[in-house]
Amino acid sequence: MALVDIRQRSGFLFLGVVLGHVLLISAQVNSRSGVPVLEAVTFGIFSEVQRTLSGGITGVRRVWGSYVGLRHVKAENEELKRQLADAQIEMQQQRALADRARGLEKLLELRDHLNLATTGAQIIGAAASPDFRTLTIDKGTRDGLRPDMAVVAPAGVVGRVVVPSARSAKVQLLIDRNAAAGVIVERTRAQGVVVGGGEDRLQMQYVSEASDVAVGDLVVTSGIDTIYPKGLVVGRVESVEKNGPAFKRIVVKPAVDFSQLEEVLVVVTPTPAKDAAAGVSE
């Protein structure tokens, strides 16, 4: 009898929770404007968890690295072992410093080349769901970040800021299913729109069948979307096929390796369109 009660109760509970979700989804489908408050608050709280975890993992990795280094020289005598461990650790630190310096040098070169106001940011987390491609960076509204600011790396466009909290921000990668950017083919100036598909390639759409686009062509941002500044590298054309009588089906390989990103630049220069959308009066 008790089992029947529990089963009945869980059935009602199931119906209630499903109904709640349906109402929640319906409310959003009717009003599509703005970021939901729950999303912004949850993200703000969880980004702090991500920040803490990122710090913890760095610490664990450092400890683990030291442990592996010590094991490697265990066969040597004590003195040599200590010297070797010190040298190895120092070498690793130097190499890490050199790598970091090289990365920062590239970012600085990009900053000079862009001629736009930018701020550097470090990646501290990734998407909570495998169905969406996002990253979390360690800069937020306190550093001047706002929604729809472009995020770039030395190799090219990374994505845009979607949800900034006080000390961090969520960045939607260009390969996300909901992402898009206005682009042109650098060689022929053929215009189109690249959209993400959740995978590691981009689709370039709305390119006229008459346009001259070839495999290997460089694709850069057109600036027409008012999010990404004009001329930033997006990727290279990987394949071109016919797609009906009007348009071509073009696959673009992104210039950025999204799995290798550690630091990025956020373009903080406001554009008239962004200000108009945000209701800012100069």
Place this chain on the structure above:
Amino acid sequence: MRAAGVILAVVAALALQTTLARFVVRGTVAIDLVLVVVVYVALTSGPATGLLSGAIAGLVQDALSTGPILGIAGLAKTIVGFLAGVIGTQFIVSQPLPRFVVFFGATVAHAVVFMGLYTVLDRIHFGNPTAGVAAQATANALVGVVAFQVVELLPGAVERRRAAKTRLRR
């Protein structure tokens, strides 16, 4: 106490998911650790706990993702949590193979609800996701089965090791 354990497991899965995803963001099988935890909780604690943990975990996942609609993953995980809980109470799911089937089926059901709703609402088009879903279902099932084995075998192994050490001392 049990509720705290479930919440802790979901938070740990979310944290791990967000940390690991940046290393496997490109061209690799995307494991949904949160879904694995929801199915695990449902199988071990029943449909009520399963659906509640699914609802909470899914809503948090929705809030942390760039999906245009809050509640889709929540609804998908609620349904999956409830169904897995019902299966756990109606059938004997104590061997690796039945568990593998449940995890695999749960991932497929989740994908059907999740992608189906987005497609019906005309917000995201997923193309042909069959291969991706199959790969994710296999990966989730493997992780789920291994998690069950570890949780069940670890206390015994530790106990045996402790007993062996005590015998050696004598």
